[in-house]
Amino acid sequence: MGLLFLYILLITGIFAGEFWLKNRAENRESSAGQTKFILIRRYHNRGAALNLGQRHRRIVAAVSAVFCLLAFICFLLSLGQKGNHLLRLGLAILLGGAFSNTYDRLKRKYVVDYFSFNVKWKPLRRIVFNLSDFCIIAGALLAAIEAP
Template identity: 35%
Template sequence: MIAQYKQTGLAWIWLALLVLIVDQATKIAVLQSFQLYDSVKITEFFNLTYVRNYGAAFSFLADSGGWQRWFFTIIAIVAVGLLSFWLAKTPKQQIWLVIGFNLILGGAAGNLYDRVAYGYVVDFLDFTIPLYGRWPAFNVADMGIVIGAACVLIDAFVNQKKTSSEEKKI
């Protein structure tokens, strides 16, 4: 059983746990140091600002009366389950896919914890982007999800090229 585990994407589960731990540690630091909407300017384009996100990405459905908490909680539980299943089925040699799944898993677990424990997701990384304006605040879990999704896309392109070159050889 352990030998099988070491041959799958679950061998990299430490990466998901790392994202989860760093995410929760930073959120705890914010909750202990900031009041809601407190902000500390770090640079001209970056602040630490404590906000609560009751919705999903970009506060989607944030003002929907409360039902969305459980809706997004269920989605996160399903995502954590599916990602864990896929990791158990993915060979660890598919490095981009394994890293991507684990980053997404850690991020999904971090935001899931927030929804269950607090009823909202703690966000605090606040950027202003030239010519765009203020980007919605986010957190370490969100970074894990976005970077993980990029890794999954990279894997899709890498595997597509491998498949194309293998087909040309035939």
């Protein structure tokens, strides 16, 4: 049961941390700033990744909610199996990010993205991310490494 508590703490920590960061990005008077590697921006993504489906926000939100539910079911089912620690860790990280972005889609009607990479390659420089995006990607990779 100790590991279960840590997984739940990880999920809620990612969600709460992103909630704080997104609210901070929303409440900033200026949406611009930069460091050597990061550009601070505020962007309202009304679709999925790269605004895919932005004209069908309800469908994107519904698909996001369904994927969250499926990932959560997989996480719950993995709890009854021995081993698979990397799978559970990956699903916990993925769920923290997915819950955050899905919450945004359902509550705000858009996902708050707030940073880009300060690179010379303009196609990458134009993409605006949030930490949940990276949690989803990293969690999916970890889960895939140990998926049965």
